[in-house]
Amino acid sequence: MINSILRFGIIFILLIFLQVLLFNNIKFSGYINPYVYIMFILLLPHTTPSWLLLPVSFLTGLTIDFFSGSPGVHASATLLAGFTRPYVLRLIAPRDGYESGSDLSMLAYGFRWFLIYTVIIVLIHHILLFYLEVFRLADFFRTLIRVILSSIFTITFILLAEFYRKGR
Amino acid sequence: MRNLLNFLAKYNNLIIFLILEGVALSLLFSGNSYHNTRLVKGVKGLTKGIEEKIYNIRTYLDLREINLSLASENTALRNQMGRLLKEGNVLFFSVTDSLFGQKYQFTPAEVIGNSVNRQKNYLTLSKGKKHGIEPDMAVTNSDGIIGVVVGSSRNFSIAMSLLNLDFRLSARIKSNGYFGSLTWEGRDYRHVILSEIPQHVVVNKGDTIETTGYSAVFPEGIMIGTVSDISRSGSDFYKITISLVADFKKLHFVNIVGNMKKTEQLELENLFQ
Numbered sequence: 001m002i003n004s005i006l007r008f009g010i011i012f013i014l015l016i017f018l019q020v021l022l023f024n025n026i027k028f029s030g031y032i033n034p035y036v037y038i039m040f041i042l043l044l045p046h047t048t049p050s051w052l053l054l055p056v057s058f059l060t061g062l063t064i065d066f067f068s069g070s071p072g073v074h075a076s077a078t079l080l081a082g083f084t085r086p087y088v089l090r091l092i093a094p095r096d097g098y099e100s101g102s103d104l105s106m107l108a109y110g111f112r113w114f115l116i117y118t119v120i121i122v123l124i125h126h127i128l129l130f131y132l133e134v135f136r137l138a139d140f141f142r143t144l145i146r147v148i149l150s151s152i153f154t155i156t157f158i159l160l161a162e163f164y165r166k167g168r
Numbered sequence: 169m170r171n172l173l174n175f176l177a178k179y180n181n182l183i184i185f186l187i188l189e190g191v192a193l194s195l196l197f198s199g200n201s202y203h204n205t206r207l208v209k210g211v212k213g214l215t216k217g218i219e220e221k222i223y224n225i226r227t228y229l230d231l232r233e234i235n236l237s238l239a240s241e242n243t244a245l246r247n248q249m250g251r252l253l254k255e256g257n258v259l260f261f262s263v264t265d266s267l268f269g270q271k272y273q274f275t276p277a278e279v280i281g282n283s284v285n286r287q288k289n290y291l292t293l294s295k296g297k298k299h300g301i302e303p304d305m306a307v308t309n310s311d312g313i314i315g316v317v318v319g320s321s322r323n324f325s326i327a328m329s330l331l332n333l334d335f336r337l338s339a340r341i342k343s344n345g346y347f348g349s350l351t352w353e354g355r356d357y358r359h360v361i362l363s364e365i366p367q368h369v370v371v372n373k374g375d376t377i378e379t380t381g382y383s384a385v386f387p388e389g390i391m392i393g394t395v396s397d398i399s400r401s402g403s404d405f406y407k408i409t410i411s412l413v414a415d416f417k418k419l420h421f422v423n424i425v426g427n428m429k430k431t432e433q434l435e436l437e438n439l440f441q
Contacts, residue, residue, distance in 0.1 A: 001365070022179030025222075033285055050181045058188045065195075076189055083185045132196065133287055135356065142355065 008044065012060070015040050020067040025118045031146050034153035035074075037064055038125045039161065041081050042118060043105070044100050046089055057082025070133065073114045077129035081121050088120050118158050119151075223280055227420060234420050241310040272387050273426045275299055277307075279419040280324070284357040290417075291315055295424060296323045306386045306425040312415035313337065313392050314384060314422050325424075331357055331416055334386040338383055339392055342376040344369060350377075350410070351391065357398065357416050360417045362408040369406075371398055377410050384437075 019037040026032065041057050048056075061078030065071050087100070094109055106114040130147045175185065227234070242393045277299075281292030295301050297320050307314040307327045315327040315335070326337055331352050337360055340347035348364035362377060381388030397409035427433075 051184060054181070054188055058192065061192070068286075070288075072192040072194070074191035076196065079185065079188050079192060083181070085180075135287075136354075139355065162341045 004045065012040050016060075016063055017066075019064060024068055027071055030166060031149050033146070033150050033155055034157060035064075035126065035129065035150070036137060036154055036157045036161075038078065038081060038122060038154065039076060039158045041085065042121055042127075042158065043103065046104050050086060053082050053085065054079065056069060073132050074131060076132060077125050080128050081125040084124055088117065092120075106159075107166045114162060115155075115159070118155055121160065122151050122154050122158070123147075123160075126154065185329070198220060220280060220386075223278075227278075230371055230418070230420065237310060238421075244310075271427065273428060274278050274423045275301065275426070277301075277325075277422055277424050279422055282329070282416070282419055284329075284331055284416050287333050287354045289331045290318075291327040291329050291419070291422075293317070293327055293422065293424065294323075294326045296320045296325050298322050300426065301325045301424055302426070304385055304430075305427075308386075308425055309419065309422045311391070312412065313379060313386065313390055314414060314416075314419065314435075315425060318430055329416065330360065330412070330414075337386065338380045339377050340380045341365070341369070341371060341395075342378050343372075347380050347382070348405075348408075358412055360410050360412060362395075362410055363401070363405060365406045365408060366404055367400060369408055371395060371408060373398065373408060377408075384427055384433045387425060387427075 015037045019035065023034050023036055026034065037060065038062055040160075044053065044056070057078045058075055061075035064074040064078075068074070092113065094113060098104075099108070102108040104117070126147045130143050130150070136141050206248040275295055277293040277295040279291055280294050281290075283289045291302070291307070291314070293307070301317060301320045303317055303319055305317040307316060307321075314331055315326050315329040315332070317327045318328045330337070333352065333354050337350040338347055339350040345390060346365055346369045348362045350360055350362050352360050365371065373395050377392045377395065379386045379388060379390045379392060391413055393410040393412040395408055399407050401407035
C-alpha cells in the first residue's frame with residue numbers, strides 16, 4: 001500500500017515536471033499541444049475507489065492549471081476523464097475481468113486493450129480541454145483539428161512510455 | 169430520510185463529480201484576467217528559476233539576431249534624434265525641469281516567459297515594482313505594440329499579450345486617420361483584426377496601421393502592422409486583417425512605457441464622463 005503510494009507519487013511528479021517544463025513549451029504552430037500528464041489518471045490501479053479517484057484527478061488538473069495559468073480548464077477536463085474512467089474500464093473489460101493485483105498496463109492486458117483504453121480517455125480529456133479553452137463554437141472545426149493532432153501526440157507519447165516500462 | 173441516504177449512497181460518484189466540476193468551472197469563469205495573473209504570479213515563483221536558466225541559454229543562441237535588431241534600432245533613434253535637435257533648436261533649458269516636457273518614460277525589460285499558442289497569452293517581464301512598473305503600462309518593442317502590463321511584483325511583472333482574447337486596442341489607418349478597434353481572434357499569432365472602420369473609407373492592402381493616443385496607455389503613432397486582407401462584415405463596416413510586424417515567437421527585449429501625464433488625463437476625463 002505504502003509502496004504503491006510512493007510509486008504513484010513519483011510517477012505524478014515525473015509527469016507534472018515533463019508537462020510543465022517540456023510539453024508546455026512545444027509551440028508547434030498552435031496546433032499541437034500535447035498534454036501527457038493524463039497518463040497518471042490512466043495508470044492508477046483499477047481498484048482505486050471513486051471517492052479517491054475524483055479528488056485525485058481534480059488535483060492533478062489543478063496542479064497543471066497553476067503552472068500554465070489557466071484556472072479550472074485542466075481541472076475540469078481531468079476530472080471528467082477520472083469520472084468516466086470506471087465506465088470505460090467496464091466497457092472494455094477483458095473476458096476474465098481485471099486481476100486484483102495487477103496494474104492497468106500493456107504488459108498485463110496487451111497492446112490492443114491498452115491502445116483502446118488510452119485513445120478513449122485521451123480523447124475525452126482533450127475534447128473538453130480544448131473546447132473549454134477556446135469557449136466558442138465559431139472555430140469548431142479548427143479546434144477539432146487541434147484536438148485530433150494533439151491527441152495523436154499525447155497517445156504516441158503514452159504508448160512509447162508504456163513500451164519502455166514494459167521493456168524493463 | 170432513509171431514501172435520501174440511499175440516494176446519496178447510490179449516486180455518491182456523480183455528486184462528488186458534480187461538486188468538483190462546479191468548483192472547476194467557477195474557477196474558470198470567475199477568474200477575471202487580473203486575478204488569474206495574480207494566481208499565476210504566486211505559483212510561477214516555483215518554476216521561475218528553471219525557466220530563467222532555459223531562457224539564458226536561448227538568448228545566448230540568438231545573440232546575433234538580437235545584436236542586429238538593436239543596431240538597427242539605434243540607427244533609427246539616431247536619425248530621429250538628429251531631426252529633433254534641429255527642429256527644437258533648444259539651446260537653454262532649466263536644469264530643474266527634469267521632465268522637459270517629456271510625456272512617456274521607457275524602461276527596458278527582458279521577456280522571461282511568453283506563449284503564443286493559448287487563447288489568453290501572457291508575458292512575464294524581468295522588471296517589477298522596484299523599477300517603477302505598474303499595471304496599465306504599455307509594452308512595446310522596436311517593431312510595435314506587444315501588450316499591456318496587468319500586474320507586477322517586486323522584481324517581475326506580467327503583461328497581457330496582444331495575442332489575448334481580452335485585449336482591446338484603439339488603432340487607426342495611418343494614411344487617412346480613421347480609427348477602429350483592434351482585437352485578436354485567437355487563430356494565428358501573426359494576424360489581428362481591425363474592426364469598426366466604415367465602408368466608405370478607402371483602405372488598401374499594405375496600408376500601415378498605428379496606435380491612436382486616445383487610451384492614455386499607448387503612445388500615439390506606434391506601428392502595429394500592415395493591412396493584409398479586407399472583407400466586408402455585415403452592412404456598414406470592414407473587417408480588416410492585419411499582419412503584425414512584431415514576431416511574437418521571438419520576443420527578447422521590450423520597452424515598458426509609462427505615461428507620466430496619465431493621472432492628469434484620466435482625472436480630467438472622469439470629471440466630464
